[in-house]
Amino acid sequence: MTDVVTEKPRRGRPPVSDEQRQQQRLEISRHAVRLFAEQGVANTSGEQIAQAAGVSERTFWRYFPHKEACVEPLLTKMVGAFCEVLRAWPAELELIDHLRAAYSPLLDGATDEDIEAVLEVVRLTQNEPALRAAYLTLRERAEHTLAEVLAGRTGLPQDAIEIRVQAAAVSAVLKVATDDVARSTSKGVTRDMLELHREQIADALRGLSRLR
Amino acid sequence: MTDVVTEKPRRGRPPVSDEQRQQQRLEISRHAVRLFAEQGVANTSGEQIAQAAGVSERTFWRYFPHKEACVEPLLTKMVGAFCEVLRAWPAELELIDHLRAAYSPLLDGATDEDIEAVLEVVRLTQNEPALRAAYLTLRERAEHTLAEVLAGRTGLPQDAIEIRVQAAAVSAVLKVATDDVARSTSKGVTRDMLELHREQIADALRGLSRLR
DNA sequence: CGATTAATGGCACTCTCTGCCACTAATTGA
């Protein structure tokens, strides 16, 4: 009956935990991004990244299917943080108010270096088409998570057009605001700027209605 | 003074016109897309595409910087058509009403084969990550055009946050609706479906306001 | 026809990424 978990008596070396793997990916990606910023994507080879990260080239290609994917671990930090906040969106609140109350973009749970690194990556995607494509792909994956949250609130199915449109719209708002804050912090980040970022998102959400 | 056009007494073979070049790109892309659909992107080599299109591999790579770009000519047809409609948006009309009045998605100016081909490509992008990335990149380029139109209507600068957000949102609406129509026409297209597509876009635009 | 400029094709070469295999690491049971 319950074949849900066919208890296999595990033997042999156990696979590394998912967190460990993510950690390793993140570590490699830091080196990759630094090299991308210094020399450009085209001038940075997989071999170079692998060497900088202290693994063999073969192993590097096992961690990343293509070198553009090196930006994923860092960008996921940011997109994921937003999704988490959205998950915690209480039913009785307006989205804008919730964000004002709960969204400290990148502020909590991340070190200052991480914030700087993430913004650096976003800036990179603005000049490196290949990285931009990876970024856009990542964002679209995140839309599914957003849709899940929105579906939960409205009772509509997760793949309803209205839900998917709203998810895509929220994602678009976040994208534009993030691009903007990345640009405006190219000469250094201050708390003020990140606060401004949050207000921009709120404003932008309001601006959506003006389309009518 | 007027160095605007330094009249060069042209000599030698003239460069091919832009339209001719686009036409050639389109022709090659048809072969590419057919092969992509038949065998998958990964199993289709540049050499194969070139051979099918009747040009040398070297020339093929001059027309397309990477093979994923082969979907651009067809997809541009669709995105471009929408942008054109938006350009013609009269100031006194609501967007939704304008679309209802003026947007025959892919219907005018395109043969039936073209419609089928475009929808086929969109469907391809849903299963082929590499093509999806190219599609998303193309859409983001189109956002600039949308922003231009929206800026013109509101008097705001083209790079104002509000404008960029609205452009991204409209683009997102169109994306979701297009994905949907592509999916629902996998077994053949009818006029009805395309009409429905337009209504879905209108509905989706309305749905945006419900985010508040 | 010669001079000039554009487009194409061919060749060599680098880089990306994969399949395969040998080797090492971690774990369990005898």
Add this chain to the structure above:
DNA sequence: TCAATTAGTGGCAGAGAGTGCCATTAATCG
């Protein structure tokens, strides 16, 4: 402590992607 088992790593070979360079061909003008 020693097989047996399973996972991760590195090395090597090779197909394919994409570029630089040069010779050849095509189109145009005087």
